[in-house]
Amino acid sequence: MNTEIFFHDIFTKHILSPSHPESPERLTASLEFIKKEGNIDEDMVSLVTPTPASIDEISPLHDIEYIEQVKRKSEGGGGYFTLDTSVNSYTYDAALHAAGAGIMAVDHVMDGETKNAFVLCRPPGHHAERDRAFGFCFINNIAVAAQHLISIRGVDRVMIIDYDAHHGNGTQNAFYERSDVLYVGLHQDGRTLFPGSGKPSEVGSGDGRGYNINIAMYPGAGDESYALAFDEIIAPVVESFKPEFILISSGFDAHFMDPLTTLGLTTSGFAMMNSRIHEMAKRSSQGRLVYFLEGGYNIEVMQKESLNLIEELSGRPITLFADSYSESDTSMAHTRRVIELLKTELKGIHF
Numbered sequence: 619m620n621t622e623i624f625f626h627d628i629f630t631k632h633i634l635s636p637s638h639p640e641s642p643e644r645l646t647a648s649l650e651f652i653k654k655e656g657n658i659d660e661d662m663v664s665l666v667t668p669t670p671a672s673i674d675e676i677s678p679l680h681d682i683e684y685i686e687q688v689k690r691k692s693e694g695g696g697g698y699f700t701l702d703t704s705v706n707s708y709t710y711d712a713a714l715h716a717a718g719a720g721i722m723a724v725d726h727v728m729d730g731e732t733k734n735a736f737v738l739c740r741p742p743g744h745h746a747e748r749d750r751a752f753g754f755c756f757i758n759n760i761a762v763a764a765q766h767l768i769s770i771r772g773v774d775r776v777m778i779i780d781y782d783a784h785h786g787n788g789t790q791n792a793f794y795e796r797s798d799v800l801y802v803g804l805h806q807d808g809r810t811l812f813p814g815s816g817k818p819s820e821v822g823s824g825d826g827r828g829y830n831i832n833i834a835m836y837p838g839a840g841d842e843s844y845a846l847a848f849d850e851i852i853a854p855v856v857e858s859f860k861p862e863f864i865l866i867s868s869g870f871d872a873h874f875m876d877p878l879t880t881l882g883l884t885t886s887g888f889a890m891m892n893s894r895i896h897e898m899a900k901r902s903s904q905g906r907l908v909y910f911l912e913g914g915y916n917i918e919v920m921q922k923e924s925l926n927l928i929e930e931l932s933g934r935p936i937t938l939f940a941d942s943y944s945e946s947d948t949s950m951a952h953t954r955r956v957i958e959l960l961k962t963e964l965k966g967i968h969f
């Protein structure tokens with residue numbers, strides 16, 4: 619079985635505003651880079667053109683009146699939701715195709731048509747709330763796919779790991795009171811970065827208590843902090859939760875060269891996370907694993923991380939890139955404190 623990349627031309631036609639960092643080039647440059655290295659072939663990696671999601675598939679996650687608003691603004695040629703989140707005439711169609719790509723990807727994995735997949739889409743989704751567009755996002759693609767797995771495919775437990783530099787507020791809120799979808803976010807502390815949420819004390823409520831985990835990172839946190847978070851929190855939580863499917867919100871903006879954030883991951887740090895996630899999926903969820911692109915605003919980093927991800931998912935040798943960054947003792951000390959705090963909060967549930 620091979621790895622599938624879900625991509626549609628419509629993803630490049632949605633444009634927020636001229637020179638906006640969430641640009642079509644993020645996808646086109648990444649795809650070109652993967653192709654140039656000879657990584658797309660029939661045997662190991664294939665490109666799939668997705669179909670749009672239906673309103674029925676989106677409506678468990680979003681108010682229909684809000685979706686209608688996106689449609690109307692798009693049909694009208696454009697309009698703003700927030701100062702940095704606007705639509706053009708292609709946005710509605712692109713958002714439906716991005717959500718549709720996620721559904722198609724998890725279906726292909728469930729049906730054994732592919733072993734795993736990367737949804738290389740725009741617009742991204744993890745900031746989109748039930749009734750509003752936010753942070754360059756309109757429809758929460760990963761939440762729609764998780765819900766589809768639960769309600770249509772009969773999966774009991776889905777785990778979402780979100781390593782985008784920004785907290786996935788929309789995803790957290792979608793499943794905050796539920797124990798069937800476990801959200802883990804690794805993100806820059808909300809006191810220092812948009813959207814401000816994602817405190818370690820936000821652990822879910824009601825039935826969902828203990829099924830929302832925020833590993834908030836100090837600015838400058840890098841490979842060492844993330845490795846520790848995987849060792850101390852994510853690995854034991856996977857053992858305890860036993861996910862049947864793992865979904866990843868992969869934002870490549872946690873790299874130290876990203877222009878919008880101040881985290882400190884290197885390409886090898888991302889490679890470490892992807893390799894550990896892949897191993898966890900093989901062990902706990904029969905390898906069922908789908909990645910969704912969220913952020914990432916340095917084009918060269920986008921290219922390298924996309925290539926690394928495809929190499930990891932398809933089982934090819936990993937290309938190493940020589941970039942390095944040393945994180946401070948302050949950020950390591952902060953990571954240790956957050957980990958201890960989380961272990962206390964989650965005691966009796968996962969620890």
Ligand SMILES: [Zn+2]
Pocket residue numbers: 782783784869871912913914
């Ligand atoms: Zn981000």
